[in-house]
Amino acid sequence: MKLSQPRITPIGEDEWTDEQRESLEARSRAGHVYNVIGTMARHWEASKKFQVWAYHVMGDTSTLVPRERELLILRIGWQCQAEYEWGQHVIFGKEAGLTDEEIARIKAGPEADGWDPFDATLLRAADELHADAFISDATWAALSERYNTQQFMDVVFTVGQYNMVSMALNSFGVQLDDGVAGF
Incomplete structure (x- = not known):
């Protein structure tokens, strides 16, 4: 924290x-x-x-499947070093089907060995949005192999939302809830 x-x-x-x-x-x-x-x-x-x-x-109006949404949220939470966010979304990520191994690998990022290429692309999109507030052409093209316009938008909305949430959690000093592990 x-x-x-x-x-x-x-x-x-x-x-x-x-x-x-x-x-x-x-x-x-x-x-x-x-x-x-x-x-x-x-x-x-x-x-x-x-x-x-x-x-x-x-919720249900997002066009992203929960597992992919949680990859994005956990990566931006890690990038922002938002321990509260990380702890809560490890729980949600597991509910969405992420394994302990995948959750640990999110910290290493998209270049870590073992990622499915599309999962790595999602992590790369989160990294690019965090670093540049922009998804590169190469990452956009890789996402376009599976995503439609609304899904592209929801990638940006999700990373942007949790970047802001991470800022608030860190700055306000929101403490971990009982029973929730941090980093």
Whole structure:
């Protein structure tokens, strides 16, 4: 973790408005609100708008299959050194079919031995977006072998979304949730 203590603490249940209570209780897991959600709730109006977009990227309206989406998210989380993001998405990545070996290899990047060529291309796209805010022609051409226009857009949207989330998590000092391993 970049910070050992939060700069912005998650909103406490005793601080919730009625609207927040309804929303946060619905999104809790076993009575626990994830630290990221509780922290974002400190800016409630922004949080409500953020949720709409976040649910596109992580939800059913994204055109990316979950495994490929998680490759992108884990790579940008690693590139941004966002330990909270990494820890949460290791869980989601495993649910989407990523193996422990693949998750470990994401840290090494697209040139690591053992990647399927298309998976390596996805990681390369995340790296290029992180470094240059641009997908190179060569990577675009490789993606075009399988992806349509909306999928191209969702690659950029996913990496961009989680780049921003990583900035927020790192800067706000969002701490790992109980039971979630970091790097």
